[in-house]
Amino acid sequence: MQKILDAIQSPDSTPDDFAALPLPESYRAITVHKDETELFAGLETRDKDPRKSLHLDEVALPELGPGEALVAVMASSVNYNSVWTSIFEPVSTFSFLERYGRLSELTKRHDLPYHVIGSDLAGVVLRTGPGVNAWKPGDEVVAHCLSVELESSDGHNDTMLDPEQRIWGFETNFGGLAEIALVKSNQLMPKPDHLSWEEAAAPGLVNSTAYRQLVSRNGAGMKQGDNVLIWGASGGLGSYATQFALAGGANPICVVSSPEKADICRAMGAEAVIDRNAEGYKFWKDERTQDPKEWKRFGKRIREFTGGEDIDIVFEHPGRETFGASVYVTRKGGTITTCASTSGYMHEYDNRYLWMSLKRIIGSHFANYREAWEANRLIAKGKIHPTLSKVYSLEETGQAAYDVHRNLHQGKVGVLALAPQEGLGVRDEEKRAQHIDAINRFRNI
């Protein structure tokens, strides 16, 4: 592994040097164990502790198949899907690996008693499998997390619609929270050259998701002037949605839960910020009864910011707790676009406000390769910036996931894999200098 790291850190290394590097038989990786899926049985979601279920193991290097690449991972990041994996909710991810394993001889590799997790990486290509021409050993890359087979016609308009669509490192094995990862070559994208490894690894999953959900015609198709309600606006998804809204000439109405988070939103350029904690919204009177008066109070607050206008697009992901309010505050003909249900997936809303006012609910999930590419291109051009707040070592991934699970973090939390320290991998110092304040906006808050 040291030889791999030396090659990555030497400015003189050539593609041939990388191709000639011997690959190790095993590598260090963050895993969950199949014999521990009942570890938290009987506990409340909040009390399930990722520090207990995430392990740092030495695992065997998987065989490289056609159309695939092995990548030396310099850095990765924690996504909420890894929190779900670590608490075995809503289902154990081993059910996904078993199902994938039944597909073919090659996919059997994924069905193991351990799951190497993680859906982001920045690193260097070590080997490519047969049929890969666009990438070669030595390429500095980031990987998006869409894994598709594309044998069915269903996915050929929009690859997210492939019946065998999976999220790499969540529904497949050999993910990015590890020293080496196995990806399909059509997950690879160029690493933005003005960013360090950990900064480059941070946006991937959430940036691509927010791009499709908010900007793409497959999502809400945001346009200039739209009032966009963004839940969790300083969180993983929200910190990119806020940037897309601002960069696209829309008007973000940011919802957060603390004065510090409100300040981050203002630092990004947002003017309308609602601290849901300080203003004490209680959309549910009890576990089964919502409070439409609270929806209305929330809507009035929004109108104060917009000069009386209602919301064109809601960027939804908290789910059960907020969904009724989200549907209510949307304007006639407006859109609620949802990609998650962090607080509960059985939503309830008053359908009269949906049909009578001709509103639409759009389900959105990750992004196709083109959308991920466009989102990454905006990072590379310095139009959208990473929102990395804190960086942990691979050994500390459990703590990093705990922080995200307990909503103790801001923006994105990074993890160093092979990178021995932060700040390495920057190739364009001049471009970096132009954007340095924005790049560091979330750091150490």
Ligand SMILES: C/C=C/C(=O)SCCNC(=O)CCNC(=O)[C@H](O)C(C)(C)COP(=O)(O)OP(=O)(O)OC[C@H]1O[C@@H](n2cnc3c(N)ncnc32)[C@H](O)[C@@H]1OP(=O)(O)O
């Ligand atoms: C990029 C990052 C993203 C995120 O972070 S997202 C957040 C994290 N992700 C999640 O929380 C999602 C986790 N996944 C799940 O909870 C489950 O994954 C799903 C609920 C999405 C799906 O559950 P399943 O059990 O896989 O799907 P079924 O469709 O219920 O399939 C079970 C059986 O039901 C059959 N079936 C499907 N549709 C129908 C139908 N319309 N009528 C009759 N049967 C149907 C199927 O074929 C299959 O059958 P057979 O078991 O025999 O293979």
Ligand SMILES: NC(=O)C1=CN([C@@H]2O[C@H](COP(=O)(O)OP(=O)(O)OC[C@H]3O[C@@H](n4cnc5c(N)ncnc54)[C@H](OP(=O)(O)O)[C@@H]3O)[C@@H](O)[C@H]2O)C=CC1
């Ligand atoms: N389908 C897909 O493709 C994707 C789905 N997801 C899912 O989206 C969800 C959010 O992911 P991510 O943004 O990375 O997570 P983060 O935890 O980084 O951010 C979510 C933010 O949502 C806010 N929030 C949490 N709970 C509530 C609540 N009950 N009511 C209102 N606001 C709440 C919090 O902000 P604050 O406390 O400041 O209000 C929090 O910071 C997860 O469930 C994840 O699995 C994520 C990426 C892709």
